[in-house]
Amino acid sequence: MSDLVRLTATEIAGKVTSGEVSAVEVTQAHLDRIGEVDGRVHAFLHVDADGALAAARAVDAKRAAGQPLGPLAGVPLAMKDVVVTEGLPTTAGSKILQGWVPPFDATITRRIKDAGVVILGKTNMDEFAMGSSTENSAYGPSHNPWDLDRIPGGSSGGSSAAVAAFEAPLAIGTDTGGSIRQPAAVTGIVGHKPTYGGVSRYGLIAFSSSLDQAGPFGRTVLDTALLHEVIGGYDPADSTSIPQPVPPVAAAARAGAGSDLAGLRVGVVRDLGGEGYQAGVLAAFDDAVATLRKLGAEIVEVSCPHFQYALPAYYLIAPSECSSNLARFDSVRYGLRVGDDGVNALEDVMSLTREAGFGAEVKRRIMIGSYALSSGYYDAYYGQAQKVRTLISRDFAAAFDQADVLVSPTSPFVAFPIGERIADPMAMYINDLCTLPASLAGTPALSVPCGLSENLPVGLQIMAPALADDRCYRVGAAFEAAVEPLSIPEVAK
Numbered sequence: 001m002s003d004l005v006r007l008t009a010t011e012i013a014g015k016v017t018s019g020e021v022s023a024v025e026v027t028q029a030h031l032d033r034i035g036e037v038d039g040r041v042h043a044f045l046h047v048d049a050d051g052a053l054a055a056a057r058a059v060d061a062k063r064a065a066g067q068p069l070g071p072l073a074g075v076p077l078a079m080k081d082v083v084v085t086e087g088l089p090t091t092a093g094s095k096i097l098q099g100w101v102p103p104f105d106a107t108i109t110r111r112i113k114d115a116g117v118v119i120l121g122k123t124n125m126d127e128f129a130m131g132s133s134t135e136n137s138a139y140g141p142s143h144n145p146w147d148l149d150r151i152p153g154g155s156s157g158g159s160s161a162a163v164a165a166f167e168a169p170l171a172i173g174t175d176t177g178g179s180i181r182q183p184a185a186v187t188g189i190v191g192h193k194p195t196y197g198g199v200s201r202y203g204l205i206a207f208s209s210s211l212d213q214a215g216p217f218g219r220t221v222l223d224t225a226l227l228h229e230v231i232g233g234y235d236p237a238d239s240t241s242i243p244q245p246v247p248p249v250a251a252a253a254r255a256g257a258g259s260d261l262a263g264l265r266v267g268v269v270r271d272l273g274g275e276g277y278q279a280g281v282l283a284a285f286d287d288a289v290a291t292l293r294k295l296g297a298e299i300v301e302v303s304c305p306h307f308q309y310a311l312p313a314y315y316l317i318a319p320s321e322c323s324s325n326l327a328r329f330d331s332v333r334y335g336l337r338v339g340d341d342g343v344n345a346l347e348d349v350m351s352l353t354r355e356a357g358f359g360a361e362v363k364r365r366i367m368i369g370s371y372a373l374s375s376g377y378y379d380a381y382y383g384q385a386q387k388v389r390t391l392i393s394r395d396f397a398a399a400f401d402q403a404d405v406l407v408s409p410t411s412p413f414v415a416f417p418i419g420e421r422i423a424d425p426m427a428m429y430i431n432d433l434c435t436l437p438a439s440l441a442g443t444p445a446l447s448v449p450c451g452l453s454e455n456l457p458v459g460l461q462i463m464a465p466a467l468a469d470d471r472c473y474r475v476g477a478a479f480e481a482a483v484e485p486l487s488i489p490e491v492a493k
């Protein structure tokens, strides 16, 4: 393995800017690493070696011409396959989009390219981002670099696996109910779900529009913050985009590293812990709280009594919105078409296509969502779930009166074995216990590694009020600097 793939994004950008290495050398080193390990990790669905090298050459040419480079110029990145990329296959992990090549870039894709960040390829994911393990991908699961027989989290498991396996220093994920934070936690890396509306959704294939947020992965808090600044900020093409500048997350990450947390009030959420959580996860979390206290933070306990209803509320709202969003996959507009033999009626072609193109979990959710939105049940299910959402936001508001940030484990479990939970939807859904409240409230949350349990990584979740993403990064960076870094194992040969 080349030393170049061990570097952080910040280090790579520094070396590219100073001319110590070229962007082409860095990109080639990562492509070689992908060639070496991705047969076992399966982080990528599509590797774009030619496009990546061309993007790297453009960065090198810009430098040679004396033009200024951005803070991540020449740094390779792995892109979740739910984000559209002009000219590059985009499947959202589904058979129904096999072979579809988008004619345009998502806003975040465009911003990444404009920043000189090099897109290596598209990463594996649970179909349409529904899941917590990547086992719902139509293209087979990804594998956790810590133990190839275990899941790398989901739905952005290809992205987390790529970063943890040193195939890319940065990746993009999307988080609807936890799909950036949980994969970051179980692979021992950093991931952040931005404030809803803080990062454009234009060009993300929609799952649940009132919850979907794209966000960054990195191996350090600062790298993650730098990528956040590249993708974040107002976009007129997204009607829910917040017309405000990106919070100063990179400055917060720099200020946090090595500084103390005196004067900061940290709220431990009583309702996110205890029964149902693995003992090793709770022990690592307790150690993390002790570290925050040692850094000078004042630790308070807060109660958020409605968080217990986050799971049922989410599993009505997300399927409801998905049942509407996925209606566009109708065999006419994109991708797969089955049964178009001149004899079948159009409705039959649609139904045969959806039958063949969607996997079991996607179908389950479309059915639950269609039911919950039907006229006789709308108030009882969807309407009720939206009320619960308001109660959860009020719990957050009350908790943030007592504390500047809230903390919890990111996931109740460490990475579980592939195959262990896939047959039992409820066993899969409870992975989201800790991440769902911030999704429903639209507030930002960061996951940072906080030690090991059974030799597998555990994540600390740091939550802040809407638009205070910088607080997550400041506390995350102070914590990261105060603990032993995890040493991510080499992928077994």
Ligand code: GLN
Pocket (backbone or CB within 6 Å): 129, 130, 131, 132, 154, 155, 174, 175, 176, 177, 178, 179, 180, 207, 318, 432
């Ligand atoms: N695990 C959750 C689900 O299956 C969250 C997915 C996500 O955040 N995209 O819906």
